[in-house]
Amino acid sequence: MGFILAVASSRATRAPQLRIVLLAGCMLCSAVARAQRYNENAVTAASDAFGTVVGSQTIGLYTPWNARGFSPTQAENIRIEGLYFDQQTSTSDSYLFSGTDMRVGIAAQAYAFPSPSGIADLTLRTPGDTALTSVVLIRGPLDASSAEIDTQFPLVEHTLSVGLILAAVRGSDYNFSLRSSHRALSLLLRFTPTTGTQVLPFVGYLHNSESAELPYVYADGVHSLPMFDLQRLPTQSWTNFPWNQLTAGVIARVALGDFWNLRAGIFHSKDEDYRNFNDLFLGLMPNGIADHVMDVAPGRIASSYSGDLRVTHFARHGNHSRELTFALRGRSVDRSFGGDSVTDLGPVSIYQSVSLPVPPLIFSASSLDHVRQTGVGITDIERWKDLASLSLGALVTDYTRTLTTPGTAASSQHTSVLLPTISFTVNPSRTVTVYGSYTRGLEDSLFAPTSAVNRGEPPPATPTWQVDGGARFLFQPSLQLLVGGFKVHKTYFGLDTADRYTSIGDITSQGIESSATWKPGARGLTVVGGAVWLWPEVDRQVPQLGASGSVPVGPVPGTINANVDYAPGIVLGWGASLQWTWLSARVETSDDRYKLPPVGTLNVGVRYMFRVLTRPCSVRLDVGDVTNAAALTLSTVYLAVPQLRRTYTLTLAADL
Numbered sequence: 001m002g003f004i005l006a007v008a009s010s011r012a013t014r015a016p017q018l019r020i021v022l023l024a025g026c027m028l029c030s031a032v033a034r035a036q037r038y039n040e041n042a043v044t045a046a047s048d049a050f051g052t053v054v055g056s057q058t059i060g061l062y063t064p065w066n067a068r069g070f071s072p073t074q075a076e077n078i079r080i081e082g083l084y085f086d087q088q089t090s091t092s093d094s095y096l097f098s099g100t101d102m103r104v105g106i107a108a109q110a111y112a113f114p115s116p117s118g119i120a121d122l123t124l125r126t127p128g129d130t131a132l133t134s135v136v137l138i139r140g141p142l143d144a145s146s147a148e149i150d151t152q153f154p155l156v157e158h159t160l161s162v163g164l165i166l167a168a169v170r171g172s173d174y175n176f177s178l179r180s181s182h183r184a185l186s187l188l189l190r191f192t193p194t195t196g197t198q199v200l201p202f203v204g205y206l207h208n209s210e211s212a213e214l215p216y217v218y219a220d221g222v223h224s225l226p227m228f229d230l231q232r233l234p235t236q237s238w239t240n241f242p243w244n245q246l247t248a249g250v251i252a253r254v255a256l257g258d259f260w261n262l263r264a265g266i267f268h269s270k271d272e273d274y275r276n277f278n279d280l281f282l283g284l285m286p287n288g289i290a291d292h293v294m295d296v297a298p299g300r301i302a303s304s305y306s307g308d309l310r311v312t313h314f315a316r317h318g319n320h321s322r323e324l325t326f327a328l329r330g331r332s333v334d335r336s337f338g339g340d341s342v343t344d345l346g347p348v349s350i351y352q353s354v355s356l357p358v359p360p361l362i363f364s365a366s367s368l369d370h371v372r373q374t375g376v377g378i379t380d381i382e383r384w385k386d387l388a389s390l391s392l393g394a395l396v397t398d399y400t401r402t403l404t405t406p407g408t409a410a411s412s413q414h415t416s417v418l419l420p421t422i423s424f425t426v427n428p429s430r431t432v433t434v435y436g437s438y439t440r441g442l443e444d445s446l447f448a449p450t451s452a453v454n455r456g457e458p459p460p461a462t463p464t465w466q467v468d469g470g471a472r473f474l475f476q477p478s479l480q481l482l483v484g485g486f487k488v489h490k491t492y493f494g495l496d497t498a499d500r501y502t503s504i505g506d507i508t509s510q511g512i513e514s515s516a517t518w519k520p521g522a523r524g525l526t527v528v529g530g531a532v533w534l535w536p537e538v539d540r541q542v543p544q545l546g547a548s549g550s551v552p553v554g555p556v557p558g559t560i561n562a563n564v565d566y567a568p569g570i571v572l573g574w575g576a577s578l579q580w581t582w583l584s585a586r587v588e589t590s591d592d593r594y595k596l597p598p599v600g601t602l603n604v605g606v607r608y609m610f611r612v613l614t615r616p617c618s619v620r621l622d623v624g625d626v627t628n629a630a631a632l633t634l635s636t637v638y639l640a641v642p643q644l645r646r647t648y649t650l651t652l653a654a655d656l
Contacts, residue, residue: 037134049530051102096204196255549592558584
């Protein structure tokens with residue numbers, strides 16, 4: 001569902017502040033002619049089924065948090081407009097970025113400096129030369145309401161444009177709390193002093209306040225889990241979590257003559273958390289009983305500066321072209337963690353609500369994680385039109401991590417590693433493209449979960465590698481099929497027998513992925529579908545409780561995602577969409593004995609586009625999980641998350 005002034009999401013807003021946001025938007029609209037957010041559509045925008053985000057709509061097999069069984073976000077494989085970016089915030093700012101493209105498989109071929117766990121490439125809401133404004137109101141899912149204004153207008157014609165986004169959300173954050181209040185402000189400038197020069201400064205700020213925090217439910221890896229509803233778990237009214245999030249930077253593109261150009265980006269990411277109540281249900285048993293632990297984290301800050309400088313030389317001789325890129329990148333990260341006040345509240349039943357008093361809070365000194373990383377690289381991409389392409393690259397990475405823990409001497413880790421990459425495409429015919437690649441990387445991993453004794457501790461970056469290959473078939477201009485195979489190897493982190501989050505061994509994930517897109521155009525029909533089959537395997541060198549199996553908990557062996565969008569011209573204004581996702585059975589215990597059952601989820605939507613006083617508008621109703629299917633998913637650290645049951649979301653968008 002597309003939106004700009006939103007009345008339903010998972011964050012919140014109070015009525016007086018919502019009126020202020022709307023008033024500010026109306027003031028901006030006086031200078032605005034039209035906008036282009038009312039018809040956002042991730043299905044029609046997708047070029048394949050591997051993952052596309054447009055506004056608030058997400059489709060595809062992969063997301064920034066899950067690709068080929070791993071997380072590009074946790075691996076620090078986020079890019080902004082293709083440039084290296086270290087993200088310290090928990091999520092990407094959807095009010096600052098208009099969408100995300102997943103760079104895996106053939107989409108990563110001839111992509112300078114790819115990464116083994118895939119790349120999530122963010123696109124800024126860059127303002128253009130035309131005055132535009134959109135307003136969207138959304139109600140749902142559950143009791144969430146949101147409002148967003150997205151506006152842009154030129155200050156100096158063809159030279160300077162500004163974009164401003166204001167948003168406010170109110171209601172339950174169905175993943176984290178029963179009550180939530182959310183505010184967002186984003187500002188972007190586009191400065192084009194000359195034909196070959198463009199500068200894009202931007203800043204996005206989010207403020208969120210949550211209360212009545214939903215518990216985090218962890219399996220013990222030995223027993224099977226009972227089904228439960230996250231919204232019905234017993235909560236404590238006094239638990240809360242306020243936080244601020246800042247993403248800022250500037251991107252410059254400069255043409256250096258006819259054959260050279262420069263692209264550079266400097267970014268700042270900051271996550272500022274206040275006192276956070278983590279309500280933990282540990283070791284949930286089949287009868288619904290768990291150990292109730294209240295983990296209260298003190299205020300902490302995670303901050304990073306990162307940058308990417310690229311100079312590229314272009315050359316063309318007949319059907320052959322060359323793209324030679326020299327790159328310099330780096331990041332500096334400072335993050336505090338630890339010092340939590342932890343209270344064991346005894347056993348708890350997930351089916352009974354009990355009000356407890358606030359436990360006494362005893363905090364200790366926090367620890368500090370300090371990372372410095374630089375990289376110098378070169379990539380040579382050779383292309384022979386309609387015949388083949390070859391990309392060779394190397395990145396020399398220097399990584400230093402210093403961990404300062406109270407009462408002990410600071411520990412430091414330093415590594416310098418060469419990260420090569422090679423990829424190719426071959427066109428045996430005009431309708432077939434064969435591809436392959438090999439990539440090495442140095443990637444981060446998930447922080448220690450709240451269920452660990454070293455909660456919040458970030459593990460060091462570790463070497464990874466990936467090999468993949470496949471083919472793309474164009475049966476006709478509107479019908480495309482992609483089929484590929486891959487193998488990814490990483491260090492496996494988990495809880496040892498002392499509940500310490502540490503390196504356990506190695507994990508290898510190999511699989512087959514496919515995508516089909518059919519866009520017959522004038523018929524108003526778009527079909528995007530795909531499937532991925534994984535065979536992950538863990539080689540443990542450190543024992544884990546009850547871990548006698550070789551299949552890791554977390555990755556889903558089989559996923560099918562199908563999307564259909566239909567807007568027939570004979571029924572003017574009307575359109576409909578359908579999304580079906582199927583997950584195979586997946587292990588829920590570390591001995592591979594118990595499995596969660598397979599589940600299929602159907603989402604449907606209907607929309608109507610119309611005009612009011614020449615202004616384009618749209619109204620859309622989306623029904624999530626139409627069949628009200630119940631399901632659980634498990635993360636790699638045994639965090640159990642139930643699927644959201646049937647929901648309704650109404651979206652109204654207008655271009656003013």
